[in-house]
Amino acid sequence: xxxxxxxATGGVGREIVGQALAAGHEVTAVVRDPDRLPDGLDRAxxxxxxxxxxxxxxxAAVAGRDAVLSGLGARGRRPDGIxxxxxxxxxxxxxxxxxxxxxxxxxxxxxxxxxxxLVDRLSRRAIRAVLAEVYADLARMEAVLARSxxxxxxxxxxxxxxxxxxxVYRRAVGGTPRSSRTISRADVAHAMLALIDDPAAVxxxxxxxx
Numbered sequence: 001x002x003x004x005x006x007x008a009t010g011g012v013g014r015e016i017v018g019q020a021l022a023a024g025h026e027v028t029a030v031v032r033d034p035d036r037l038p039d040g041l042d043r044a045x046x047x048x049x050x051x052x053x054x055x056x057x058x059x060a061a062v063a064g065r066d067a068v069l070s071g072l073g074a075r076g077r078r079p080d081g082i083x084x085x086x087x088x089x090x091x092x093x094x095x096x097x098x099x100x101x102x103x104x105x106x107x108x109x110x111x112x113x114x115x116x117x118l119v120d121r122l123s124r125r126a127i128r129a130v131l132a133e134v135y136a137d138l139a140r141m142e143a144v145l146a147r148s149x150x151x152x153x154x155x156x157x158x159x160x161x162x163x164x165x166x167x168v169y170r171r172a173v174g175g176t177p178r179s180s181r182t183i184s185r186a187d188v189a190h191a192m193l194a195l196i197d198d199p200a201a202v203x204x205x206x207x208x209x210x
Contacts, residue, residue, distance in 0.1 A: 002066050003065060003068070004069070005020070005029050006030045006069070006072050007070055012160070015185050028065075030057075032053070033051065055089075058093045062097055069192055070086075070103070070105065072086045072104070083137045087144055094150055101150070103195060104152065104153070106141065107138050111205045142205070153203075156205050156206065159183075165184065169183055169191065169209060172207040172208075181209065187210075191208045
């Protein structure tokens with residue numbers, strides 16, 4: 001497949017790029033600064049790398065692609081609307097070029113509650129309180145997706161770890177896996193790539209967790 005990946009220097013984005021290249025896909029990376037692509041990425045294998053602020057290049061990068069995947073997100077507790085704002089740019093570029101399939105990283109607390117036991121509900125509330133601004137930004141990002149003409153999927157993981165890819169995790173299309181605690185960035189990337197061709201995941205959220 002021909003894929004474009006936004007946020008290729010981040011934890012999830014870097015995993016998406018690496019796994020996509022290993023699977024033989026053609027990958028274009030869109031980053032805030034192409035010169036900051038980490039050494040761990042196989043630059044020679046990339047179809048190209050363009051800057052997120054270059055509107056023309058971004059439109060060209062999404063045109064005719066089989067799917068666009070985004071690992072963009074806040075790097076701290078004060079997101080300053082980054083997920084909403086940058087996803088809006090992606091959506092605008094895709095709509096202008098007639099591109100359809102879009103998968104982005106969101107978070108479990110943005111999705112519906114899973115009917116967890118009391119301890120899990122309390123934990124969820126505590127996390128939401130600490131990272132309220134981050135989740136509010138992600139909720140607004142999902143609202144941007146819902147208003148768009150794209151065939152979007154918001155992949156909603158719980159706390160991310162740097163563990164290895166296992167390929168073994170739970171998915172809940174339109175919902176949240178019970179007792180969602182952690183998942184590795186590598187497995188979030190694996191889930192996103194696996195969901196590209198899943199019609200049940202179009203225009204909805206998908207909770208993923210161990």
